[in-house]
Amino acid sequence: QITLKESGPTLVKPTQTLTLTCTFSGFSLSTSGVSVGWIRQPPGKALEWLALIYWDDDKRYSPSLKSRLTITKDTSKNQVVLTMTNMDPVDTATYYCAHRRPFLGWFDPWGQGTLVTVSS
Amino acid sequence: AIQLTQSPSSLSASVGDRVTVTCRASQGISSALAWYQQKPGKAPELLIYDASSLESGVPSRFSGSGSGTDFTLTISSLQPEDFATYYCQQFNSDAVTFGQGTKLEIK
Numbered sequence: 001q002i003t004l005k006e007s008g009p010t011l012v013k014p015t016q017t018l019t020l021t022c023t024f025s026g027f028s029l030s031t032s033g034v035s036v037g038w039i040r041q042p043p044g045k046a047l048e049w050l051a052l053i054y055w056d057d058d059k060r061y062s063p064s065l066k067s068r069l070t071i072t073k074d075t076s077k078n079q080v081v082l083t084m085t086n087m088d089p090v091d092t093a094t095y096y097c098a099h100r101r102p103f104l105g106w107f108d109p110w111g112q113g114t115l116v117t118v119s120s
Numbered sequence: 121a122i123q124l125t126q127s128p129s130s131l132s133a134s135v136g137d138r139v140t141v142t143c144r145a146s147q148g149i150s151s152a153l154a155w156y157q158q159k160p161g162k163a164p165e166l167l168i169y170d171a172s173s174l175e176s177g178v179p180s181r182f183s184g185s186g187s188g189t190d191f192t193l194t195i196s197s198l199q200p201e202d203f204a205t206y207y208c209q210q211f212n213s214d215a216v217t218f219g220q221g222t223k224l225e226i227k
Contacts, residue, residue, distance in 0.1 A: 046220045047156075047207055049216040060215065060216075064121075096163055104211075106166055106209065107209070108165075
């Protein structure tokens with residue numbers, strides 16, 4: 001059974017850097033074709049894809065947020081870390097990490113999500 | 121980036137109704153589309169992948185169709201547990217995108 005869980009601060013101040021960790025079980029990020037993504041959802045709004053990291057350490061970022069995002073993995077710890085710089089109140093959202101099956105493009109399953117509020 | 125436009129944005133329907141949600145891509149994406157269901161306070165759950173393949177465990181009243189730029193999600197007979205928000209997602213390109221969602225409400 002694959003599970004993922006997001007962790008990190010619930011409150012950050014404007015201009016700070018957000019660091020979120022996705023801890024997973026039931027699969028290995030060293031398995032060929034596997035990837036993990038980050039997706040966020042502002043309150044009452046739509047889903048927005050942020051970043052992907054692949055088993056071979058290839059990375060993809062949302063074009064609109066690329067300059068602010070970094071995604072990394074620690075295969076030995078079964079973790080994926082997302083950092084987002086220069087946080088703004090508009091970045092207030094629930095942040096999800098999600099698994100993608102080998103060489104496939106849809107997300108399943110997702111973590112429960114973690115709400116991050118940006119406020120001074 | 122490929123844009124996905126869902127219609128309608130919201131929909132009121134009754135238990136037993138047949139409903140259809142549309143997702144249109146700004147350029148052709150073959151069959152690289154998935155549909156998710158999201159209930160309040162919960163993470164999205166996969167319903168359909170590759171435009172028309174039903175995820176294991178998802179009731180057969182859900183179906184998907186389409187290819188290229190136009191896709192549909194159909195619920196053949198609405199059940200009370202189907203009232204939720206539905207999202208499409210394309211994975212034709214490395215820059216993944218989601219539709220803006222369709223909220224299905226009880227009439």
